[in-house]
Amino acid sequence: MDRLTRWIFVFLFTVAVITGITILVFERVPVRTYGVKQYIWAGGIVPEDCGTGYHLGITGIHKWHLLDASTHFLEFVAADERQGVRPTETSKSLYPRHAGPEDLSTPVHDRYPALEIRNRDGNVVTIDISVPYQIIKGQAHRLVEDGLKSFYQERVKATVESVLREVLPEMSNDALIDLDKRLATSAKALEVLQQKLNQFHVRAEAVLIRRVAFPPEYEVKLQQKQLFTQKARLNQADTLKLVEVLRTGTIEKEIAAAEALSLAEWEKKTEMLRAEYGIQVATIQSEALQYSKKTRAEADAKSQVKIADGKLAIDKAEALLTQLRSEALSTAGGQIYVARQAAENLSMGRVTINSSDPRVPLVLDIHRFAEMLLGTPRASPTPQ
Secondary structure, eight states: OOHHHHHHHHHHHHHHHHHHHHHHHEEEEOTTEEEEEEETTTTEEOSOOBOSEEEEOOTTTEEEEEEEOSOEEEEEESSOOOOBOOOEEEOOSSSOOEEEEOOOSSOOEEEEEOEEEEOTTSOEEEEEEEEEEEEOTTOHHHHHHTTOTTTHHHHHHHHHHHHHHHHGGGOOHHHHHOHHHHHHHHHHHHHHHHHHHGGGTEEEOOOEEEEEEOOHHHHHHHHHHHHHHHHHHHHHHHHHHHHHHHHHHHHHHHHHHHHHHHHHHHHHHHHHHHHHHHHHHHHHHHHHHHHHHHHHHHHHHHHHHHHHHHHHHHHHHHHHHHHHHHHHHTSHHHHHHHHHHHHHHOOOSOOOOOTTOTTSOOTTOHHHHHHHHHOOOOOOOOOO
């Protein structure tokens, strides 16, 4: 045998030994299960509830009790259905290590025939009831220690049935068909039931009344009564409807009247405000017109004064211009200027001069000639 083969055998042997030791030394507690460990030879029940996982449990020294930790359903129903009870597994070895539920895929349903009770009114009533319960957390080891592991469910069933047969007959026919009263009775039954279930280390979660059935002849009368009740409620509802219709009509009329009154008041206020604001606007317009006329009159007066002042200034300037022109033209230079202007403006087509006339000056005497044409005597030259 070569070295590699020897190492392979050694490895496989080691794995087998470790696996065997693990199986012999540790115990697996499944999901939704309480594990309770017990010493086989001495020590009794360990006061501890082991949860899901692996725990120390040596074969030949320890024994394990597995209890279902999920919710159980105890049902009293009229339907004849198969009970959903989980099988239990017990070790067949010389030294059994555990015993408890094996199939944890579905909750437990213990179904029994529906309860038949005689209520306070003397009627035999068939009631379907469901009571969910479960082992109190942390008390599974006490349940095993009290020796109740194998038959605590039967004890719970007997206790539940006893309490229900004690509490439910107190209900009258009307209480059985009234939801609020049924819920109150269920709460009372749950309170009484829990006090008695504590000795079995379980806790009831609810008492659910699922169905109530009276005898056939009473069912017919009850249906008729319910029909009459519904008709009475329908008539009452119709009456309330008519009342509401009348009230609604009255309210609508009141609203319409209030609306009309409010509209009239608003129109009145609007007209008053319109008249008031119209007067104010007319007053403002009158004042504005008066102010405009006054301002325009003052402006026209000032304009006329300014125009008159301007015309006076123009007249004075023209008079001064005339005076100055007269003074300027009265001088010798002025006369020459006037003569020159006259000569420039003189336009003669043809002039015939009689040279034989002694009054006609010579052409060479320009000044004399101009005096004759213009009719202005020539000033005698100033002696130098």
